[in-house]
Amino acid sequence: MRPTDAHLVRALPLFCDMAQPEFDALMQASYLQRFPAHVELVAEGDSADFLHVIVDGMVELYATHGDRETSIVFLSPVSTFILAAVLVDKIHLQSARTLHASRILMIPAELIRAVFQRDGAFARAVVNEMAERYREVIRELKDQKVRTGLERLAGWILRNATVKDGILTTLIPFEKGKLASRLGMTRENLSRTFVALESYDLTVTGRTINCRDPAALESLARLNRLIDEV
Template identity: 25%
Template sequence: MKTLQLTSSDRAILACSRFFGRLPHATVEAILEGATLSSHEEHDVLFRQGDSIDDVFFVISGLVRLYRLGKEGREADVAVFPKGEMFAENAMFLGRATASAEAAEASIILRLDGRKLRQFAAVDPEVAQALIEHLCHRGKMTEDLLAEDRLLTAPQRVASYILSHCPNGSTSFSFRLPFQKNVLAGKLGLAPEALSRAFSTLRLSGVSVKGRLIEIRDRQALERF
């Protein structure tokens, strides 16, 4: 872990994020005051389940995995945050972290003072509003994962993930996985082997996978799956 200075390109990322994007520059600057920026290597732990942290985190670059611990070192991802996402707002209001967080690849993380953000939220309705919408969005994401876990098989979950990256209206398309298959497996609640097998199943439905590159021949076929 290394401490860094906030650059102007970092601010650009904040500016297009769901949360900060809605707020006026002055407010953003005020919230950012005293925030610390640090770089982390893959597998660096940002905080642990049960820690009483009073910070909010923001992914400037890289990827963060939020997970719960089970018996015998088992881990279950509850969310994965790419560049531009804010997380751990829950811990700020609940008092303790309900999950652990670690960098899923080399990442740069901005750490805001939770107390200050709470104070802003309590005073500035615009901040509160942004926070509310952020929380609604996060809630939906988690709900999505839960519902997919309960309703879909592994190949269906992968198909659903692929379709969520499909520009709507196109019948054939391709894209690059934004992270390792390992991470995708975790996000979808699968063992890496299960993800692998799901991809081979989908190959029969016109999905080809070369490294991180995914190509889809027939969108309809996937939707029917």
């Protein structure tokens, strides 16, 4: 692993306060691998053998039931998955695959559990990480339960937007079908919802979304710090 990569991992809240010898032991036992897009990294139902750290690229966590599939979350650098299964040595409840070419650091699960027992700072960081993930799940559940599809899409656009010269721009970093799944919609519903947003001076060109009336979009979405952490 390059020193710059180790520095990125070390800066994560999960690892930043742990003892240096323990961090070095984790890195020495880890594997940094490159994966092309659309490679399955983790399958739901499999044992959690590694904690994964995304150094470059993007990863989708998803789940299936019969012939149905849904996206759960999209992860960008630098972030980890799936800590809960690693910590309690249980099977994965969700799958993971690369959306873009990615570099993934794989840390052996048994070593994570061993360091958790030895290093108090790391143990506290693990508890904090788990608490934050729990709160994310609650926010996501509330977003799905109390908002309409129109409001969810408007909120996603706003949370991922940049604004320049009064024009709001959001880039969809994956195919629109993935966005539909992430928002709990079908592709057809997503298309109809984009059409409905045209009345808010919003246009979609390919994967680029532009809105010339951000205030109207904000009024529709009604962003809430108890859901969106704004």
